[in-house]
Amino acid sequence: MKEIINLPVKxxxxxxxxxxxGPQHPSTHGVLRLVVxxxxxxxxxxxxxCGYIHRGIEKMCEKDTxxxxxxxxxxxxxxxxHINNHAVCMLVEKALEVEVPERVTYIxxxxxxxxxxASHQLxxxxxxxxxxxxxxxxxxxxxxxxxxxxxxxxxGSRLLHSYYTPGGLMMDIHPDFQKNVKAFIxxxxxxxxxxxxxxxxxxxxxxxxxxVGILTKEDAISYGVTxxxxxxxxxxxxxxxxxxxxVYDKTEFKEILGTKxxxxxxxxxxxxxxxxxxxxxxxxxxxxxxxxxxxxxxxVIKLPAGEYFQRVEAxxxxxxxxxxxxxxxxxxxxxxxxxxxxxxxxxxxxxxGCKIADLVAIGGSLDYVIPDIDR
Amino acid sequence: MNSFFKYFTDIFYxxxxxxxxxxxxxxxxxxxxxxxxxxxxxxxxTLKMYDRFKGEVIMPHNEHNEHRCTGCGICETACPNGSxxxxxxxxxxxxxxxxxxxxxHIYHLDMCTFCGLCIKSCxxxxxxxxxxxxxxxxxxxxxxxxxxxxxxxxxKDIVE
Numbered sequence: 001m002k003e004i005i006n007l008p009v010k011x012x013x014x015x016x017x018x019x020x021x022g023p024q025h026p027s028t029h030g031v032l033r034l035v036v037x038x039x040x041x042x043x044x045x046x047x048x049x050c051g052y053i054h055r056g057i058e059k060m061c062e063k064d065t066x067x068x069x070x071x072x073x074x075x076x077x078x079x080x081x082h083i084n085n086h087a088v089c090m091l092v093e094k095a096l097e098v099e100v101p102e103r104v105t106y107i108x109x110x111x112x113x114x115x116x117x118a119s120h121q122l123x124x125x126x127x128x129x130x131x132x133x134x135x136x137x138x139x140x141x142x143x144x145x146x147x148x149x150x151x152x153x154x155x156g157s158r159l160l161h162s163y164y165t166p167g168g169l170m171m172d173i174h175p176d177f178q179k180n181v182k183a184f185i186x187x188x189x190x191x192x193x194x195x196x197x198x199x200x201x202x203x204x205x206x207x208x209x210x211x212v213g214i215l216t217k218e219d220a221i222s223y224g225v226t227x228x229x230x231x232x233x234x235x236x237x238x239x240x241x242x243x244x245x246x247v248y249d250k251t252e253f254k255e256i257l258g259t260k261x262x263x264x265x266x267x268x269x270x271x272x273x274x275x276x277x278x279x280x281x282x283x284x285x286x287x288x289x290x291x292x293x294x295x296x297x298x299x300v301i302k303l304p305a306g307e308y309f310q311r312v313e314a315x316x317x318x319x320x321x322x323x324x325x326x327x328x329x330x331x332x333x334x335x336x337x338x339x340x341x342x343x344x345x346x347x348x349x350x351x352x353g354c355k356i357a358d359l360v361a362i363g364g365s366l367d368y369v370i371p372d373i374d375r
Numbered sequence: 376m377n378s379f380f381k382y383f384t385d386i387f388y389x390x391x392x393x394x395x396x397x398x399x400x401x402x403x404x405x406x407x408x409x410x411x412x413x414x415x416x417x418x419x420x421t422l423k424m425y426d427r428f429k430g431e432v433i434m435p436h437n438e439h440n441e442h443r444c445t446g447c448g449i450c451e452t453a454c455p456n457g458s459x460x461x462x463x464x465x466x467x468x469x470x471x472x473x474x475x476x477x478x479x480h481i482y483h484l485d486m487c488t489f490c491g492l493c494i495k496s497c498x499x500x501x502x503x504x505x506x507x508x509x510x511x512x513x514x515x516x517x518x519x520x521x522x523x524x525x526x527x528x529x530x531k532d533i534v535e
Contacts, residue, residue, distance in 0.1 A: 068455035071490035135400055142411055156429035156504060162490040170491060174427070198396045203389040 016044055023052050027130045027360045030370030034347075034359075041355050046348045050341075054374040061334040066092050066166055066301045069334070074160040076338060077372035079119040080315035083112050085164040087321045090245060091310035092166035093295075095303045095325070103291040104168050109246035110284050111163070112312075113277040114181065117188070118147040119315035120270045120277075123367045127267065128199050130364040131208060136199055143191050150180045166301055168294025181285050185278050192274065200271065209263040213350045213362035216261060223349065224342040227317025228269035229366050233261035239313040251283045263358075266365040302329050316340055316367055340372040424506045429489045432459075432482055433505035434522040441530045442523055444501035446477030450493035458486040459493055477523055484510060485518040 021034040028034065031052035037044045057076060061069050066088070073084040086108055093100055121144040128136025148158040154174040155163045163170050199205055215225065220233040230237045238255040240248040256272045258265040303325040311320040317339025324333040343366050351359050403409060415422075424430065436442050448461045464478035480502075494502055502522065512518060 064455055067492060068453075068490075071455055071488050071492075135396075145411070152428060153425045154427065156425070156427040156491075157489060160489070162488075162492075165495075170495060171427070194399050197399050201392045202396055203392045206392075 015039070021359070027363060028370070029126060029363075029368065032344075032368070032370045032373070036356065036359065038356060041357075043351050043354050043356060043359055046351055046359070048344055048347065050344075050374050052374065053371050055371075057375045058334050058336060061331060063330060065329045066303070066331075069331075070164065070166075071160070071162045073336075074162055075371060076336065076375055077314055077316065077319070077340065077369050078159055079122055079369055080115055081160055082108075082115040082163060083312055083314045084319060085162065086112060086246075087310055087312040087314075087319050089164045089166050090312070091308050091321050091323060092301060092303065094310060095306075095308045095323075096166075096297075096301070098167055098295050098297065100168060100295050101291045101293070102289045104293060104295070105246050106284055106288045107169065107173055107293075108164065109248065109251075110181065110281055110288075112246065113280050114147055114150065116315045117274050117277050118144050120274050121147075123270060123315075124195060124199070127364040127367075128205075130360050131199070131205050133199060133202070133205070136195075139191075139194060139198065143188055146184050146187060150177065150184060153177070153180065165294065167297040168292070172293040178285055178288070181281060185282060188274075188278065192271075195271065200267070206264065208358070208361055209267060209365070212263045212354060212358045213365070214260065214262045215346060215350050219346065219349060220261070223346040225317070225346050226342065227314070227339050228273055229266050229343055230317065231256065232258035232265040232269045234259055237318065239311055239318055243311070245312060247284065248280075251280050253280050263361050263365040270367070300329055302327060303331070311337070314339055316369065316372070317343060336375060338372045338375060340368045340370075344368055344373055424508065427504070428506055428508070429491065429504050430508045431484055431505045431510065431520075432487065432493065432502050432522065433507075434480060434502050436524055436527055437530070440524060440527045442501060442527055443499045443530055444477045444480060444523060445499055445529060446475060446480075447498065449496050449498060450502065453492045453496040455490060455492065456486055456488060458483040458488075476529065480522040482520045482522050483518065484520060485515055 016037055016039050018035055018037050021036050022028040023031040023033040033049040033052065035047040035049060037046065055075075057072050060072060064072065069088055070085050073088050074081040076084055092098075121140045125137040125140030125144075128134075128140070151161060152158050154177050155161045155170070215229075215233045217234045219225075220230045220235040225233070225235070226237045234257050236242070236255060236257060239245075240253075241255045253276045256269060256276065258269055303323065305325055305327040308323045308325065309320060311318055313319075318337070319339055320337030322333075322335040322337070323331045326332040347363065347366060351362050354362065413422075434442050434444060446461055446463050448463070451459045451461045460479075460481040460483075461477065462479040462481065463475050465473045465475055468474050491504075494504060510518065
């Protein structure tokens with residue numbers, strides 16, 4: 001009887017335990033598994049397990065010719081499919097020293113920005129839903145539908161377009177493209193006020209995000225967090241501004257930098273970026289020069305032997321494409337520096353000490369797309 | 376005293392922010408003309424896709440059951456994942472020479488990624504995008520299609 005009383009009693013609240021968040025959790029936005037070590041409700045550490053949607057895209061690129069690679073890059077970060085295509089196309093054009101017509105660069109820049117707005121709209125939907133506001137999801141998708149209709153009219157598909165080819169475009173834009181884009185911008189400038197009323201000013205959302213998941217500028221640089229998440233910490237990393245491609249050097253837009261680096265700041269970065277993207281489109285949409293929609297390319301594209309690198313600003317950060325060519329029609333080695341993988345690596349660092357419910361908010365604000373992490 | 380006032384102003388602003396959000400949803404509740412939802416299966420008869428819509432690859436035939444495909448196999452090599460197979464046949468021409476024609480243009484719709492490289496590379500514009508998008512079937516083998524119709528032949532003026 002005495003022995004039973006003297007048995008050590010474990011204090012459950014002080015003991016660490018692990019739970020699996022995902023791979024089937026709705027707020028991880030895909031098949032990402034986070035092994036979270038918890039003490040009570042507090043996150044002690046976190047281990048992301050990747051690879052549930054690994055398709056070996058980099059290896060598949062080694063058997064494909066350069067025009068065929070384009071359709072694989074669509075399937076990495078499917079929400080910024082055009083921008084991924086742009087990276088590979090520019091790499092091939094740079095390696096072959098092909099001058100693309102000015103019309104192509106204008107159209108590409110406009111479509112990239114439309115794609116960025118569509119991506120941020122979907123992010124806003126899902127972020128609102130992670131915070132518990134299902135209304136946001138419907139309003140965001142309703143406005144994204146307008147962009148997808150423009151895409152569908154011009155390129156025939158809504159999500160995975162494969163519209164850019166090395167040297168130009170698959171086909172010319174639809175005659176109604178300019179009219180529809182202008183109508184969309186007029187429409188969306190009105191509707192973005194609803195976004196602010198509905199979610200930005202909402203007290204529940206502000207209390208859940210302000211001061212949560214703070215990422216300092218030093219950490220953002222050392223972890224390689226780019227895109228809106230990095231700029232929220234004050235890290236000036238906009239490739240469009242610092243290494244301009246397309247016609248970004250001819251347009252005026254601000255690179256918006258944050259100071260605090262918390263979840264709310266990362267939210268505001270994307271809201272501001274949508275406005276800046278609309279400004280870029282407005283400057284370009286009336287000035288698309290006439291001309292050919294593709295440069296003359298050889299039937300079989302062979303890159304000269306050597307190493308090539310090209311980077312673009314995708315919707316979630318900096319996308320780098322690295323190719324080692326041995327002079328054949330397909331690359332010897334292809335490597336993608338995907339923004340989401342670096343952004344995911346910082347999740348453990350910034351979520352330590354937060355509550356488990358805050359982890360959903362932080363993950364939502366980092367805005368990761370899982371197929372881009374695993375590739 | 377200051378924190379006392381802040382307590383009440385915080386409550387005031389919190390309630391105000393919630394009401395602002397409610398105003399947005401309330402406005403849409405009372406303005407049904409802004410609803411953009413399409414009633415999909417009901418509007419099937421009037422639903423029209425855009426001209427450039429990528430539904431599936433088809434091979435148009437004219438009224439004499441003739442197509443434009445020469446069976447050159449360029450689309451087969453352009454396809455990144457082998458969704459197109461070309462089976463060729465040889466026929467005897469009246470002048471004694473043998474000519475290569477298309478026997479079967481096999482299209483695996485279940486493997487197609489709709490990149491459009493086959494259509495772009497086709498030299499005789501034999502294949503185009505179709506508008507059909509309802510591809511759900513009960514058996515996967517039904518997604519393997521033969522694009523040239525049985526008994527069809529090539530239009531006379533197409534040269535390879």
